[in-house]
Amino acid sequence: MRRLPSNQKGKNMTPNYSENIAQVDSNDTTGDAVKEIIDTAVANNTLFYSIFVNNIDFNTTAMEIYQKDSFEFERFKIALKNAGVSAKDIKSIEKLLKDASKRKKTSKDSNSRQLICLSSLLNDNSIPSSFVLPTAYQVDSYGQVLTVGNNPHIVSQCPIVIASKMKNINDKSVHLKIGWKHNGNWQYITVNKELIARTQDISKLAGYDFPVTSINASLLVGYLSAFETVNSSVIPEIPVTHKMGWHNNKSCFLWGNKVITQHTDFDKVIYADDVNTGDHSAQEIIFKGRDVYDEEVVRGLTNKGQYSDWIEIANSIFQYHDVRFAMYTSFLPPFLEILNINNFTIDLAGNSSKGKTTTLKLAASVWGNPDATADSIVNTWATTVTSVERTAEIMNSMPIFLDDTKLAGNVKDNKQTASALISNVLYAIASGRGKSRGKLVGIDHTSSFKTILFSTGEGPATSLTDNEGAKGRTVSLLGNPFGKDDMDMSRFVSNIEDGFKSNYGHAGPRVVKFIMEHSAEHELWRESYAEVRDYLISKSGSSSLAMRLSKDIAAVVSIIPIVHAALPELTQVFSVSEMVDHIWSKITGNRNLPDKNIEILKNLYTYAVLNTAQFYHGETSQVQTAPQGGYEGHWHTKQDWSFIGYSKNVFNSITGSYKLTFRDVAWKNNWFDLNGSGEGYQKQVWIGDRKVNLYCIKRTAFEEALGYKLECNATDEIAKLKG
Known part of the structure; x- marks a missing residue:
């Protein structure tokens, strides 16, 4: 082989290999196939082994090179190395090909042996009669699996089969359901195919009582590969997905581990976990989580x-x-794709102690468990953008629920501020797409989803974002959803919450079935939506925000008759038009109704006015006796004062559990007086002869909250408050 010039040593050889790829084989098809392998390795070098194992065409092409010409196979390995594939993965690929080649040779030597039916051999009718034993293996009278030959090796001390193959329709990853007979009973485990393709990986299954040790691991890899090959036409191949919602051209809908079709009897809903391995005629597609997180997300459905x-x-x-509007909106996600409607957020904001969360949980009860337990579909804002995007992808065509924005940012190792988190989540929901983030299982992909986010908080979530697109996709319902918060209402709210904690998950699936049963009417539904949308847009006037939100309101209004047709037991006594007028006036009127952040600003100012003796006042404090325990802040008494500074204890006491959110809102709105001298949101201010870190709020911020100019001093303010 020609030596590389000294100035070319160490450079990537992949381009040269690709240019001369036809030399591998005179067949152009093989040359193209090899080029595809190398190109894939360049683009996905760290994931290449997983891709290779799951790609039959790649296996076939590599085997042709391996068996035909050792020189060309060495060139093939060099190309993989220069493409960035690790030496460990290249060695594993070569071992796979070597073992497969040995099995193929053994199979040729055993051509005279007939394929043996496993169920007959084991006298076991519980496994499919179509399963056969690979010709390179035998089963003795004890049920042990051994290799064929003069010196047989024990592969397993019990029979092993591949009961089914599951292929993810989204990311194309493959899972195999492996069964082994232990003490007369078949046990099963479902694993990614990659896990049983490498000796060091299959050994990990020992923790699940699978009959593998370091001694027989390599033999088991070979046996399972041979079993899959010889039984490839009879092993049931089941389409699976990690996404809920519509599948198979809207002929079925995944809801948790259950499949809904137009023939579903809700007294006998099909459970994916209960489907017999050998008969999938009733199962169109089943849910298979990529990991534990996926499984936990849908547990409450x-x-x-x-x-x-x-x-x-x-x-x-x-x-x-x-x-009522929130409940109707919870039914909307399955309609989004049908009506060609974008995602949006319902933001329940206000100072009520219970009404917002109760409303959110009532909306959640349409689909599943609303109780704040491990198996609930209601989560909190103590989360990350990545988690929300994954949840939205999994809960496709169904709503997601995040309670209490003041918990935003309260996640260990989460580097985002509360405002950044909320802003990014609102934007992600509105866009319907998550960021591309490496692999979950298999090839990289960008998540997409159709959903409605329900959120609660003491202040509007939109106050924490500058993104106009996200604001235009957020319907903010401010104030107590139940109108008042007295004792009678508190009892009523508690009673209905107790009720839907014990009765949930019935309504949403029934509406889904109704949608499937009336597919011929979908075009009429789209026309109805367009009419309502155009009507509300005409009422929007010159407000671009109202115009954007009118589409979301129209979507909810247009499905109300459909929901009542699907659930005829729902009352129709109360006027829909009155509800629509109420909601419309809320979103098009003053979108800056009482905000928790404004309330905190007012409380901070009032505290300073009523406790002026606790604040250091500059030069005038030189004749003032310092209060016991020290000053709580700084407020200059001159007419042109520019800020009031608060100690950490006072600031935390007044902002309370809303501290993180208020701090981010204050920073975003330029309410803090900062000069870079202090820590984080604080600045250093003189109190007596020393500098201390204080939270300093600008005078202009207080004026914005109070709605008038502060032209008087603290003494005058006290008189005004008392007057």
Whole structure:
């Protein structure tokens, strides 16, 4: 082989290999196939082994090179190395090909042996009669699997089969359901195919009682590969997905571990976990999480209690427009794709102690468990953008729920501020796409989803974002959804919350079935939506924000008749038009109704006014006796004062649990007086003869909150407050 010039040593050889790829084989098809392998290795070098194992065409092409010409196979390995594939993965690929080649040779030597039916051999009718034993293996009278030959090796001390193959329709990854007979009973485990393709990986299954040790690991890899090959036409191949919602051209809908079709009897919903391995005629597609996180997300998608009891609870809230609108909106996600509607957020904001969260949980009860437990579909804002995007992708065509924005940012190792987190989540939901983030299993992909986000908080979530696109996709319902917060209302809210904690997950699936049963009417539904949308747009005037939000309101309004047709037991006593007028006036009117952040600003100012003796006042404090325990802040008494500074203890006491959110909002709105001298959101201010770090709020911020100019000093303010 020609030596490389000295100035070319160490350079990537992949381009040269690709240029001369035809030399590998005179067949152009093989040359193209090899080029595809190398190109894939260049683009996905760290993931290449996983891709190779799951790609039959790559295996076939590599085997042709391996068996035909050792020189060309060495060139092939060099090309993989220069493409960035690790030496460990290249060695594993070569071992796979070597073992497969040996099995193929053994198979040729055993051509005279007939394929043996496993169920007959084991006298076991519980496994499919079509499964056969690979010709390079035998089973003795004890049920042990051994290799064929003069010196047989024990592969396993019990029979092993591949019961089914699961192929993810989204990321194309493959899982195999492996079964082994232990003490007369078959046990099963479902694993990624990559896990049983490498000796060091298959050994990890020992922890699940799979019969593998370091001694027989390599033999088991070979046996399972041979079993899959010889039984490839009879091993059931099941399409699986990690995404809920519509599949197979909207002929079925995944809801948790259950499949809904237009033939579904809700007393006998198909459970994916209960489907017999040998018969999948009733199962169109099943859910298979990529990892534990996926499985946990959908665990709450189930039902409990009685449909009739849930209807009774729902009918009791129809007089409360915000609550009723939120419930209707929860039914919308399955319609988004059909009506060609974009995602948006319902933001329930206000100072009520319970009404917002109760409304959110009532909306969640449409689809599953609303109780704040490990198996709930309701989460909190103590999360990350990545987690929300993954949840939205998994919960496709269904709503997602995040309670209490003041918890945003309270996640260990989360480097985002509360405002950045909320802003990024609102934007991600509106766009319907997550960021591309390496692999979960298999090839990299960017998540996409159709959903509605329900959020609660003491202040509007939109106050924490500058992104106008996200604001235009957020319907903010400010104030107590139940109108008042007295003792009678508190009891009523508690009663309905107890009710839907015991009765949930009945309504949403019924509406999904109705959608499938009336597919011929989908075009009429789209026309109805367009009419309502155009009507509301005409009412928007010159407001671009109202114009954008009118599409979201129209979407909810247009499905109300469909929801009632699917759930005829829902009351129709209360006017829909009154509810729509109420919601429309809320979103097009003053979108800056009482905000928790403004309330905190007012409280900070009032505290300083009523406790002026606790604040250091500059030169005038030189004749003032310092308060016991020290000063709580700094407020200059001159007419042109520019800020009030608060100690950490006072600031934390007044902002309370809303501290993180208020701090981010204050920074975003330039309420803090900063000069870079202090720590984080604080600045250093003189108190007596020393500098201390204080949270300093600008005078202009207080004026914005109070709605008037502060031209008087602290003494005058005290008189004004008392007057």
